[in-house]
Amino acid sequence: MSDETDQNPDRRSRRRRLRGALARTARISRWEVSRSAGTVDRKTVLVLAALALVVGLVGVSAAGEGVGLEDEIYVVAVDEDSQYHDVAVESEAFRPMPLDELVVESGDEANADVVVTRNGELARYGPHGEAAHDAFVEAIDAYNEERFRQEANETAAYPVHVELDYQERNFERTSEQGERDGSSNGDSDGGTGTGPAENGTGDDSTADGTGGEGSSDDGSGDATSGSTDGTDRNDGATDDGDGRLQVPNIGGAGGAVDGTVGPPGSISPPFPFQSLLLAFLFVVPMNFVIQAYGSTIMDERVKRRGELLLVSPASRREIVAGKTLPYLLGLVAVAVGITVAVRGGLLSIAAAIPIALLFLAATFAGAMLARSYKELTFVTVTISVFLTTYTFIPAVFTDVNPIALISPLTLIVTDLQGESVSLGEYVFSTGPFYCSAAVCFLLGIGVYREEDMFAQKALPAKVLDAIASRLHSYRSVAILTILFIPFVFAGQLLAVALLFAVPEQLAVPLIVVLAAAIEEVAKSVHVYAGFVRSRFEASLRVAAVLGVCSGAGFFVGEKLTHVVQFVGLPELTVGAAAFGPELSGDPLLAAAVFLAPLVLHVVTAVISAIGASRSRIDYVLTVVLATLVHAIYNVGVIALVA
Incomplete structure (x- = not known):
């Protein structure tokens, strides 16, 4: 009974504190809304109205309903x-x-503009x-083409039926297939991996084994599909026969190919232009909202309104939560x-939330x-450009490459195409955004105090203050390093996205x-901040620890x-260079690959920490040295496992 009596007051106390925190946060939010609404002038209203009009026009036009901008722009004279x-x-x-x-x-x-003469010739003026x-x-x-589509006899309208099935290209197996074909068929080209395929009439033709599957229809309705890669396509991951997990199908090419039935000239490569344009509409308003949000935070500092909030019973977390x-x-x-x-789904909303949070x-x-x-203007413009680029460019490759999954905008494009994604793909795409947003808020709250808010310090000095405010012990160093992982992950993903189309001879070393x-900067910048702000003793032993x-x-x-x-990035050459190769099936080799990074990270972090304990120049030089050691290790691991 005594234990239950002791627990009940504690539980009631926690609930009371939680209710108080929520009430203070809600009060600050109401105050922020009323204050912001009072500052909206006529010019702001006009800008918002123009923005809504532009978004609406683009959305309607992209949705295919049109706005009539090209109606009757030419005149044709014809009987x-x-x-x-x-x-x-x-x-x-x-x-x-x-x-x-x-x-x-x-x-x-x-x-x-155009004249159709009575003998059927075209003239232009x-x-x-x-x-x-x-x-x-x-x-x-x-x-x-429209008359052909309306033809009841489809076989007569389209004597040749073309079906495209986009698959991943495997150069090794293509070469082996070409060698087998070259040994069995003297007039075939063994270097291209082509082999004979059978059509409806029994004539021999060649089908490219690297591009996909092709089928032909001779008019009788019989069609034979020839596959040259020996794999069966399914809706999930594909298996190439050796048990390795392949790139998951996050939308396929079917939803992006226009005119897969018809003449070959009507077939276009996979590019989700309409869905991509509609998905971009989610990002456009964020660039305007952050301008107002940044201004209200700046007002608290420049006009010293933040002093009233700092002396209030509300904590810094409650203040920031209420204003955000x-x-x-x-x-x-x-x-x-x-x-x-x-006409999107819940997936579009769920994918837009982490983007908004990070903005x-x-x-x-x-x-x-x-x-x-x-x-502040420079900072917000930089944020807008970087985050817009990070979200938009990978989404262009939604139906082409798994690299597109690094952007939550890809999930919106996929949703607008009527496709679905797995929970793992959602976490992979949005996880870095959620974690990065949490770290940004955490660092910002660290300098939401009087000595930093109203002081005119240089930007690098404030960054060091924000980082050093979270350093209290050796354990906090490890925790802060883990918190920097999302930024490392996002930076490496962006590098892969920007360089995966570059020739491998140049892309892989870069x-x-x-x-x-x-990685080396992420492991050492907070250690440097701790030494600069005298959080730790500048000694060799402390630096090593x-x-x-x-x-x-x-x-x-x-x-x-x-x-x-599990999302296929290590199958890309640049993906393996950034994140390491796929896990090996050999237990000993897998264990070595799994544990060897521990030694690497400790050694390189100690090198950088020793330089950070001395001076800024020594810190820069040791980071460069640690980077070289790390790069040599990565090259060795890739060469060993590949």
Whole structure:
């Protein structure tokens, strides 16, 4: 009874504190909304209205409903009894006029851009004649294609039926297949991996074994599908026969290929233009909201309004949460509205939330570090450009490469295409954003105090203050190293995304060095901040202990990122250079590859920590040395396992 009596007051006390914290946070949020609403002037309202109009027009246009910007921009003179008259009527870009009303002026001018003569020839007049001629030819092709689609006998309309199945290219097995074909068929090219395929008539033809599967229809309805890679495609991961996990299918090529039925000229490569454009609408409002959010944080510092909040019963976390909550809820409401407008699903909203969080968190940290509104403008523009680039560029490759999964915008594109994603793919895509946002808020809260908010310190000095505010013991060094893992992960993913299309001879060395440099900075920058701000004694023994703690912490955090093994990135050459190769099936080799990084991270962290304990120049030199050691290790591991 006594234990239960002791626990109940503690439980009631915790509940009371929680209710008090929520009440204070809600009160600050209401105050932030009322204060911000009072500062909205007519110019701001006009800007917001213009933004909403632009987003609406782009959304409607991308959704295929159109806004009529190209309706009847050309005039075509054609008789009503001409076979081309229906083409002009059905095309939105042309306005037909009777041939008798054609007036040709001196030179090359006329009251029509294109003329269809009575013998069926096309003539063009005026400065827009050439463009109108090309557009009319395309309209003729579209008209014929539509007639083919309406044909009841599909076999007669499309004597050749083409189906595309995009698959990953395997150069080793392609070469082996080519050698086998070369030994059995003297006139085949063994270097390209092509082999004979059988069509409906029994004639021999060749099918490229590296591009996918092809099938042909001879008109009788029989079709034989030839596969040259020996694998069966499924909706999940594919297995190449040796038990390795392959790249998961996160959307496939089927949703992105337009016109897979029809003439070969109508088949286009996978590029989700419409879905990508609609997904980008989720990011556009965030760039405007963070401007207002950063300004309100800056007001607290420049106009010293933050002093009243600092002396209030509310804690720093409650103050920041209360000021951030209205803007986050506003972005969520915008995301919900856009999702409804573009007919997306819950996945689009769930993917937009971490992007909004990181935009706000990075802006909060930047506003706490900036010394003036001019610096704040530079910081917010930098954040907008970097995060927009990070989210948009990988999403371009949604239907092409697993590298696209590093951006939550890819999840929105996938959702708009009607595809689904697994929980692991969602965590892989959004996890770095959630963690990075948490770290940015944590560092910003660290300098949300009087001695930093109202002091005119240089930006690097405030960064060191923000980091040093979280250092209290050796254990805090390891914890802070783990917290920096999301930034390391995001930086390496961005490097892979930017360099995966570069020739491997150049991309692999750059990735190896960049990945090592990013990790070494993340393992040592807080150690340097601790020495500069006198959190630790500047001695060799303390530096060695801090290096061991930082290296061990990074090792633990790094193992948590092995989720990349399950989304196919190590199968890319640049992915293996950044994150290491796939886990080997040999237990001893797998254990060595798993534990060897512990020694590496400890050694390189100790090297950097020793330099950090002496001076800034020594710190830079030791980081360079640690990067070289790390890069040499990465090259050795890749050569050993490959």
